[in-house]
Amino acid sequence: MSTLNPTPTFKILYFASCATFTRLPFESLPAPLSLRDLFPTLEKRYPGMTKRVLESCAVTVNLEYVDLEDEEVTGKGTDGEGMVIKEGDEVALIPPVSSG
Amino acid sequence: MVIEEEHVHVELAHDPLDAKASMERVGSPKAGAIVLFAGTTRDNFANLAVKQLSYDAYPALALKTLLHIARDVKSKHSLTSISIIHRLGTVPVGEESILIAVSSPHRQAAWKAGEEALELTKEKAEIWKLEEFEGDEESVWRANRDGQMGVRVDKANLNSLKEEGSR
Numbered sequence: 001m002s003t004l005n006p007t008p009t010f011k012i013l014y015f016a017s018c019a020t021f022t023r024l025p026f027e028s029l030p031a032p033l034s035l036r037d038l039f040p041t042l043e044k045r046y047p048g049m050t051k052r053v054l055e056s057c058a059v060t061v062n063l064e065y066v067d068l069e070d071e072e073v074t075g076k077g078t079d080g081e082g083m084v085i086k087e088g089d090e091v092a093l094i095p096p097v098s099s100g
Numbered sequence: 101m102v103i104e105e106e107h108v109h110v111e112l113a114h115d116p117l118d119a120k121a122s123m124e125r126v127g128s129p130k131a132g133a134i135v136l137f138a139g140t141t142r143d144n145f146a147n148l149a150v151k152q153l154s155y156d157a158y159p160a161l162a163l164k165t166l167l168h169i170a171r172d173v174k175s176k177h178s179l180t181s182i183s184i185i186h187r188l189g190t191v192p193v194g195e196e197s198i199l200i201a202v203s204s205p206h207r208q209a210a211w212k213a214g215e216e217a218l219e220l221t222k223e224k225a226e227i228w229k230l231e232e233f234e235g236d237e238e239s240v241w242r243a244n245r246d247g248q249m250g251v252r253v254d255k256a257n258l259n260s261l262k263e264e265g266s267r
Contacts (some may be wrong), residue, residue, distance in 0.1 A: 016228035016241045017157055017251035053251065056243075063161050088227075092158055095251075096243035099155070099186055099227035100139050100198055100218065 008032070008087035016092045017053045022046055031087040034067060036074040038085065058094040061085060065094075070085075101159050107181040108174060110166035112159055112227075114189045120199040124182035135214040139198040141191050145242075150232040155188045155197065160228040162186070166207050169220045177213035179204045184217060193264055197229075208245035 014098025021023055024054060033041060043050045046067055047100050052093075059066050061094065070084035102111040109125055123136050141153045166184050174182045180203040191197050200217050204210040222244045229242045230253070238252040 004111055014228070015226070017128075019249060020241065020253050037180065053174045058259065060158075060161060063164060068230075092157070092161070094161075094226055095228065095241070096245050097222075097224065097226055098229040098242035099225045100222040100229075 005037065009077070010085050010089040010091055011086060015095060016098075017095045018057065021049055021053050027071040028057065029084055031089065033070070033081040033085045034059075034075065034081045036076065036081070039068075054093070056060060056096055060092045060094060062090055077099060101162055102214045103163050105167075105171075107179075108137050108167070108170045109181075109185075110163055110170050111181040111185040112157060112162060113185055115187075117185055117187055117196045117199050119196065119199055122183050122185060122199045123259075125183050126203040128180045128203055130205060131180040131210075132205055133207040133210040134201060134203045134209075135210040137200040137214050138196045139218070139220055139258060140196050141193050143193045145231055145233075145240075148237055150193060151232045151234050152190055152232045153197070153232070154190045156228045156230065157184070157186070157188050159188075160212040160231050164223065165225050169217060171226065173202075173217045173220065175203055177202075177204065177216075179209065179213050182213070182217065186221070186225065190228070197213075257263040 008031045008033040011026055012029055013026045014022045014024055039050055039054050042054065059068060070073065071078055073083045119136060119138055123134055126134055143150050170182045170184050183201045185199045187197050200214055202210050202213045202217065204213065230239055231242060232239045241251045
């Protein structure tokens with residue numbers, strides 16, 4: 001059927017060492033996705049990425065930093081699933097910066 | 101890409117930077133001092149000869165961060181005006197990659213504010229420097245926070261990275 005919606009997705013941006021690792025500037029991933037599942041999802045797509053780059057990266061959702069240690073964000077130690085990345089969100093991995 | 105408010109200017113530019121234009125932008129009859137910082141690209145890192153540098157950025161977020169920094173520094177030091185411009189893309193050695201211009205009634209505030217704006221920019225702005233070395237040495241993404249070389253990039257991957265910028 002032509003009226004079927006495509007699979008809902010969010011956009012993830014890769015910069016600097018992240019783009020080097022994925023060999024992509026950005027891509028679309030299936031939404032929704034719990035924020036706590038973001039790094040494991042990426043590790044599955046790009047084996048070794050956690051140790052090489054993700055551990056030193058911050059994360060933004062729609063231009064706001066999210067604290068990956070925060071229980072409300074990850075849902076760890078609570079009953080909830082924490083913050084969820086929704087369809088159409090723009091997520092970015094932020095490696096250590098080096099302007100100037 | 102520019103965000104302009106009254107006496108606050110932040111910009112990301114792909115073309116060579118114009119120091120005189122930055123000074124003129126912050127100049128005012130109320131200001132007795134203008135401090136201009138020009139950061140230029142160096143020809144070496146850790147004894148390796150640097151051929152050229154390229155800067156990648158998350159433009160929407162970097163501009164937002166620069167705007168916050170400019171507003172905060174202007175307010176803290178009661179500046180007359182502030183301008184922060186960073187260049188993106190390839191910057192040949194010896195050219196300016198960043199210009200920070202501040203003006204204030206007196207020189208002390210301008211000196212301090214100029215340095216503070218630079219340090220905050222280097223710490224926070226979502227901009228990344230790729231150093232390409234002479235010879236067979238692999239390119240490297242720098243990280244300001246630890247002064248280390250950062251992550252190496254193999255040659256095959258380099259060209260695809262340099263074609264980005266549509267984000």
